[in-house]
Amino acid sequence: MGRFSFLEWPVVRQLRTSDTTARSSATVSEHTRQITSRNATADHVVSSVCPYCAVGCGQKVYVKDNKVIQIEGDPDSPISRGRLCPKGAASEQLVNAPGRQYHVLYRAPKAKDWQRLELSKAMDMVADRFIETRRRTWQDADDQGRKLNRTMGIASLGGATLDNEENYLIKKLFTAAGAIQIENQARI
Incomplete structure (x- = not known):
């Protein structure tokens, strides 16, 4: 992390820019600008269906190095329109749980x-x-x-x-x- 500057305070950035309501670039720090989604590093994305109930919510499964790294709702699914319940959102843990049985x-x-x-x-x-x-x-x-x-x-x-x-x-x-x-x- 670089040297601290008062000019980088959000309030100062807000006054220095045209972002008077602090709803745009004035509130974004350099650290936040550098953050990327963990999905951005995925090798490929596989469409799937949530395994937990009979609703059949669509999922996008992000894979990197042949390992599931993230599971999210599929916005193209006519059933769930990108939403998942808490169990569906945590289904990555079902795949990667250390206690999972393979035999x-x-x-x-x-x-x-x-x-x-x-x-x-x-x-x-x-x-x-x-x-x-x-x-x-x-x-x-x-x-x-x-x-x-x-x-x-x-x-x-x-x-x-x-x-x-x-x-x-x-x-x-x-x-x-x-x-x-x-x-x-x-x-x-």
Whole structure:
């Protein structure tokens, strides 16, 4: 920082310039003039959608050196018009949090510790349990012989962070599997 000068006081600058209302250049210090947005150094910008709720606010994700450095509302989004709620505005922390897990973790029944699994093994475990539960709890007909073709052993609670298309496909999948207990968090 340079040597202090009384001529650089905002009031003196206001009187020396035509900025009599102090709403323009008279109130801007040299330090403020040198400040740039952290977005100005981004390598590229990616358009995205906020992951937190079913509203689908548009986001601009600023990336530098393959790392997210800032997330802001997308002014071109017809849904949010550049605005984000506090959670959406803080979604950069979701991406860059030091405690973020990058691996599938599994804790066996009654086990104390989590163990790391490969994604393919975890998906196979879920599929096997889904199929076994459907087979074990399948109901062809009720006591009076009326057709049911359902399972009460499987239920689905969709998340509001999924978009409409994903929730639609999940609903179709669970209905095709015979589940009738299908709900979505956005409705609850």
